[in-house]
Amino acid sequence: xxxxxxxxxxxxxxxxxxxxxxxxxxxxxxRYKLTPEMMAQLKADLAEVLQRYLPAIDAEQIEVTxxxxxxxxxxxxxxxxRRAAEPPSKx
Amino acid sequence: MDGxxxxxxxxxMGRVITVTSGKGGVGKTTTTANLGTALAMRGAxxxxxxxxxxxxxxxxxxxxxxxxxxxxxDVVEGRARLRQALIKDKRLPELCLLPAAQTRDKDxxxxxxxxxxxxxxxxxxxxxxxxxxxxxxxxxxNAIAGADEVIIVTTxxxxxxxxxxxxxxxxxxxxxGPASLIxxxxxxxxxxxxxxxxxxxxxxxxxxxxxxxxxxxxxIVIATNRGEAAVYDPNSLAGRAYINIAQRLAGEDVPVxxxxxxxxxxxxxxxxxxRRRT
Numbered sequence: 001x002x003x004x005x006x007x008x009x010x011x012x013x014x015x016x017x018x019x020x021x022x023x024x025x026x027x028x029x030x031r032y033k034l035t036p037e038m039m040a041q042l043k044a045d046l047a048e049v050l051q052r053y054l055p056a057i058d059a060e061q062i063e064v065t066x067x068x069x070x071x072x073x074x075x076x077x078x079x080x081x082r083r084a085a086e087p088p089s090k091x
Numbered sequence: 092m093d094g095x096x097x098x099x100x101x102x103x104m105g106r107v108i109t110v111t112s113g114k115g116g117v118g119k120t121t122t123t124a125n126l127g128t129a130l131a132m133r134g135a136x137x138x139x140x141x142x143x144x145x146x147x148x149x150x151x152x153x154x155x156x157x158x159x160x161x162x163x164x165d166v167v168e169g170r171a172r173l174r175q176a177l178i179k180d181k182r183l184p185e186l187c188l189l190p191a192a193q194t195r196d197k198d199x200x201x202x203x204x205x206x207x208x209x210x211x212x213x214x215x216x217x218x219x220x221x222x223x224x225x226x227x228x229x230x231x232x233n234a235i236a237g238a239d240e241v242i243i244v245t246t247x248x249x250x251x252x253x254x255x256x257x258x259x260x261x262x263x264x265x266x267x268g269p270a271s272l273i274x275x276x277x278x279x280x281x282x283x284x285x286x287x288x289x290x291x292x293x294x295x296x297x298x299x300x301x302x303x304x305x306x307x308x309x310x311i312v313i314a315t316n317r318g319e320a321a322v323y324d325p326n327s328l329a330g331r332a333y334i335n336i337a338q339r340l341a342g343e344d345v346p347v348x349x350x351x352x353x354x355x356x357x358x359x360x361x362x363x364x365x366r367r368r369t
Contacts, residue, residue, distance in 0.1 A: 014285030019249050020292045026249075027256045027296060068298065 028066045028073065039064060046077060056081045105136070105213040108220050108340070109238040109267075113254030115225030117246045118275040121311060121321075123222040124152045125330065128320035129337035131186035135217040138177065140208075141191035142234040143224040144199055150190045154181060154318020164192035167204045173211050182323075187216070197229050202236035209237030227261060235262065241270040242302060247277060247288035256297055271302040273336060278307045279352035303336035305329050306350045 034042075047059035063078040110123045120143075127139040141149035144164065150156040158178045161171035166189070173189075180186035189212070192199060212219045223234035235241055241262050245255040255272075262268045274293055281287035288296075290304055308329035314321040321330035322337075328350070335348035 016282070016285045016288050016292065019288055020296065023249055023252055023288075023296050026253055030253065030257060031260060068296065071298075 024068060028068065031073070032066060034066065046079075050079060054081060056083075058082055105215075105217045105219055106240065107209045107213055107238050108218065108240045108242060109142075109223050109235045110220060110242045110244060111223035111231060111234060111258060112225060112244045112251070113227065113258040114245075114251045117244050117251050118305070119225070119244050120148050120152050120222050121315065122242070122244050122273060122275065122305075122333070123149060123220050125320045125322050125333035126337050126340065127186060127218070127220045128153075128180070128183065129322045129334045130218050130220075130341065131180070131183040132322065132334075133337065133341060134185070135341070136185045136215070137218045137220065138187045138189060138212050138216040140189045140212070140219060140221045142205070142221050142230065144191050144230065145193065145196045146224065147191040147193040149222050150178075150188060151318060152315055153188055153320065155188050155190075156318075159190050162190045162192040163208070164195050164199045167200050167208060173208075173215075197224065197233070200233055202233050205233045206237040227257060231258075231261075232265070235265060235267050238267055241267050242273055243270045243297075243299070244273045244275055245293065245297075246275050247282070247290075247293055249288075252288065252293055252296055259297055259299055269299055271300050272297060273303050273305065274301070275305045276307045277304055277350060279350050283352055301347060302339055303332060303347055304350065305332040305336075 043062045043064055044059065046064070047057055047062055050057050051059070058080055061080040065076050065078075067074050067076060110119050110126070112119050120141075123139055127137045131137040139149060139153070140163065141147055142163070143149075147162075150159060155178050161176035163176070165171040166173050166176045177187040177189055180188070209219055209221070221234050221238065224230035243255050243258055243262075245251045259268070259270060262270045272294070274290055277290070278287055282289050290301070294301055306328050308321070308327060310324055310327035311321050311329050314324060314327065314330070320333075321327040322333050324330050332348050332350070335345065338345045339347070
């Protein structure tokens with residue numbers, strides 16, 4: 001398997017790939033200094049605001065990530081919505 | 092003549108470029124010496140300034156350590172005029188070194204004094220290259236205080252890249268950005284095996300523009316032992332890389348030099364089948 005990985009692109013577990021992934025995380029941490037506590041608070045606040053518009057939001061499931069982009073870094077929030085068993089009835 | 096710019100008053104002024112890195116030992120001094128020499132070989136008037144007060148090194152790398160009479164701090168404190176402190180290179184009369192003080196520390200100068208010094212230098216030279224100390228403290232801040240442009244040197248290693256990113260942020264904050272990048276000590280075979288960060292990886296991580304790349308090269312050790320810049324040696328791959336970088340710095344429209352990877356037959360065969368190469 002590793003033979004084919006070596007042939008067709010860089011191995012996922014090559015040390016360079018590992019170095020890159022570790023650096024991606026550490027550089028974001030260095031730049032924004034978002035502590036785990038702040039991140040948890042951010043998610044809670046986000047859920048609170050979004051739930052005003054979308055009650056189907058599951059606050060527990062929100063995932064917030066910081067990543068490096070080309071021109072700028074990116075804060076990305078994945079907010080899963082609970083699928084209602086049936087469409088909400090109009091009042 | 093490349094390098095010159097017009098000042099507000101219409102006087103022709105040189106460019107002040109600081110070479111810095113964050114992490115020590117990645118090749119700032121070697122880079123400053125070789126770029127300064129390469130630019131002077133093109134006919135430009137170049138001053139290289141050792142801003143690493145207390146840890147003087149640019150003089151020995153350039154083989155000028157026996158000629159020092161006055162230093163940067165002597166000039167700043169008025170004990171010597173700039174012209175008295177500048178040391179002419181052995182081969183290139185248009186290349187001068189302003190050495191750092193060895194017996195003082197980084198607090199011997201401040202940012203305003205460095206700005207004043209670079210203003211004096213840019214009136215006399217086309218390029219003023221400042222070799223910054225490692226770190227993010229006062230010495231680094233002084234070294235970039237008078238700069239028009241900043242070059243960050245890194246190696247493809249996690250610690251050097253991390254520190255380079257800190258420097259990118261500090262340079263942006265000091266409104267000296269965007270900095271450009273030199274990736275030093277690249278080992279092509281290690282990169283093609285996936286065991287060293289590639290140029291693309293480092294650029295993606297740091298998100299700044301690439302000025303040039305320099306391969307790991309034993310001729311740098313030999314040139315430094317002799318106190319001669321590697322750019323004089325036509326067989327030095329690193330020397331050729333620095334000449335390429337000097338061309339790009341001078342505004343010539345030349346691509347970043349490709350590093351021959353000197354790989355074996357098997358590697359070549361594998362790379363034919365689409366294995367990633369850099």
